[in-house]
Amino acid sequence: MxxxxxxxxxxxxxxxxxxxxxxxxxxxxxxxxxxxxxxxxxxxxxxxxxxxxxxxxxxxxxxxxxxxxxxxxxxxxxxxxxxxxxxxxxxxxxxxxxxxxxxxxxxxxxxxxxxxxxxxxxxxxxxxxxxxxxxxxxxxxxxxxxxxxxxxxxxxxxSAGWVKRKVATKITKEFGHFGREQLTLLALWSLYKRACERWPVLSEDVAPWVCRICCRAVKTKAALGAHFFKTHGRLAAYRRVTGGTVCRACGRNYWSRTRLAIHLRDSPSCTSVLHTLEATSDPFTCGLGSKGWRMAAERDFTLAIPEQQVAALDHNCERRWPEEVKRAYCAACDCLTERRVDESVPVFKRTLLEVLADFPLYYVEVREILDEIEADVRLVVDSGSNDYWTPEGAAQLLEAVRTFSAEDWTSGVELGDTPPKFATLKAFTTMVRDLNWASLLGCSGTHVTLRDASVLLDDDWEAAWDRPSEVVGNAAVRCDFWGVLPGALQKAWDLILDGHKPTVQQGLGSGFLLQQRRQHQRRQD
Ligand SMILES: [Zn+2]
Ligand SMILES: [Zn+2]
Ligand SMILES: [Zn+2]
Ligand SMILES: [Zn+2]
Structure with missing residues (x-):
């Protein structure tokens, strides 16, 4: 009806x-x-x-x-x-x-x-x-x-009329409560989904964060990077080329050593250009968040925005491999060209895993190495200079290289339980009190604490949340409802997922930069 x-x-x-x-x-x-x-x-x-x-x-x-x-x-x-x-x-x-x-x-x-x-x-x-x-x-x-x-x-x-009004008021009040409660649940759900996206997933396009040397899985790329650095001495690529305040690749002056370092961390293209240039004369080697980093950030503090000073370098260089990747590639080449009796796909795969497992590599790099090897083998075979494998063996090797998957790379590594997925808000709501957020965030993953990361939370979000229909309406353009969270909290959550421990400051309407500036001046006085 x-x-x-x-x-x-x-x-x-x-x-x-x-x-x-x-x-x-x-x-x-x-x-x-x-x-x-x-x-x-x-x-x-x-x-x-x-x-x-x-x-x-x-x-x-x-x-x-x-x-x-x-x-x-x-x-x-x-x-x-x-x-x-x-x-x-x-x-x-x-x-x-x-x-x-x-x-x-x-x-x-x-x-x-x-x-x-x-x-x-x-x-x-x-x-x-x-x-x-x-x-x-x-x-x-x-x-x-x-x-x-x-x-x-x-x-x-x-007093029927009075009762009726009381009922209506109570329902309105209850609906207000419903709105705020559901908004909170939507926000938690979106935080949860965001965290799940970072969870190591076994598939071709999403890389599992695994250190093969230690047979250990961590939950984020940042955590794996930190592990590679601490345990296996692998420096992030950008840290080899950081120094001064000008990016010689894109020609911009960042006016601060730490800001340049952040720029290089976030622009692999600039980093790979710099790798082809002469080493910088004044390297800046402090790790993100270290004492030296904080001192440099303090000393170089500026409000100036990045400025184009010289023309950007031409960009047609090929992506350069980090040392670890090059060494791993060579080791694999050497090993695969040894004569062997059994030239089957499983044997080639096992060989690849054994060789590559000695290096601190991300899975995407493993894939790059394998693609390179595939091209090499084809070249060798096509040019008629194949002295290494039987024709059938070469085909098996190509097959092994082509089909070597994330599952192969992580075989034998305990990946831990993946967090439960909730398809609907209703399903999430029934479980929300029992969720283990700490394990979702993978507390064991990284121990790099970056105390200088902080976000400023403006007061006006609370007022906005008193109008749930507006907040939900604006956020519903994306079905994950990520937008119900105030921008500052989105930023904080992403920092947390990257292994940071940001502080959230309650704002008083003043801009973050101004506040920083004031603190900075106070320290200098
Ligand atoms: Zn390791
Ligand atoms: Zn640049
Ligand atoms: Zn380039
Ligand atoms: Zn080689």
Whole structure:
């Protein structure tokens, strides 16, 4: 019935973007919820109720069909639909309907109806819970003892209007709470999904963060980089070329040694150009967040923005391999060209794993090495200079190199349990209290503490969160709802996922840079 009420008005009113959503929602309430289903007689439990409730949300969703498209529309979680249409869930309407029904019965019901309802334990328990809900947080109501029923009866009969207003106020208040609670859940869900994306996943395109030397998996690329450096002395590529304040690759002056270092960390293309140049005359070798780093950051502090000083260098150089990758490639070449009796795919794969496992390599680098080897083998075979393998063996080697996968690279390494995935907000909500955030973040992964990382959280996000429909509306353009979080917290979370320990400062409206500047001046005075 409600669905047909919706359908009959659908194109004219409910999905017409030129009518404000709130007005459409109100029209919808009148048309749909008044069709009623004798809502007051329903007991809000069981499969039939779930269907009814889901159907109601689905019709509401129709009001948003012009605003959100495709996957975003399809994946809108039920609470988001209620928040966006500023319409409480059906349970609230049902409660209102039950309390109205009870009020009406106090006026008109024959004893027979009372007797019939008395028999329905479920309905009785529900209405009892409704009265309990109405009473909670207020002392204007009678208690629920048997002896108090005449007082209830009197109240419902003689002050029906007052009761109705109380119910409406309470539902509005409850919906406000619902909005904030669901917003929090959406935010937690998006944080969770963001963290899961970083989890080592076994697939061709997502690299598992594994140190083959130690047979150990960590949870982030940053953690693996830190491990490679600490345990195996592998310096990140950008740290070999950092020095001064000018990037000789792109020609920009960053005015600060640490800012240049950050730039180089984030631009592999500049880093690889610099690798082809002469070594810098004044290298800056302090690690991110170390004492020396902090001192340099302090001494070089400036508000000046990067400035183009000389032309950027031409960019057509090939990507240069780090030392570790070159050595690993050579070792593999040497080993694969040894004569062997068994030239089968598994043997070649095992050989590759044994050789490459001696080097601190990222899986993407392993793939690069293998691609290079594949090209080499083809060249050798095509040029007719194959003295190394039988023709069949060369084919097997090519097959082994081509199909060497992330699974091969991580075989025998304990990857740990992957965190559970939740396809829906509902599934997430039921589990949220039991989630193990610490293990999700992989506390054991990295121990690099970067105390200077901090973000400034403006006060206005709290005010924004008091208008959940706006926040959800803006964030719903992406189905992961990442946008419900204030920008500063997004940044902080990404820092945490990178192994940092950022501090979150509550802002007073002043810009972060100004505040830094002030602190800096204070220290210099
Ligand atoms: Zn290791
Ligand atoms: Zn550059
Ligand atoms: Zn280049
Ligand atoms: Zn070689």
């Amino acid at each position: 409600a669905k047909s009420a919706f359908d009959s008005g659908k194109s004219l009113i409910y999905t017409n973007e030129s009518i404000p959503l709130l007005l459409r929602t109100n029209l919808f309430h009148m048309a749909v919820t008044s069709t009623g289903f004798n809502l007051g007689l329903w007991v809000p439990a069981g499969r039939a109720w779930d269907l009814l409730e889901g159907g109601f949300t689905k019709i509401l969703k129709g009001l948003l069909s012009k605003r959100f498209k495709g996957e975003t529309y399809y994946k809108l979680p039920a609470p988001a639909i209620h928040i966006l249409t500023e319409t409480p869930p059906l349970a609230s309407f049902a409660r209102k309907a039950r309390l109205s029904l009870l009020t009406a019965m106090c006026w008109t019901a024959p004893d027979l109806l009372w007797a019939a309802l008395q028999m329905d334990d479920d309905w009785n328990a529900t209405i009892r819970a409704d009265l309990e809900w109405l009473r909670s947080g207020s002392d204007q109501w009678p208690d629920l003892q048997q002896a108090s029923w005449p007082r209830w009866h009197h109240l419902l009969k003689e």
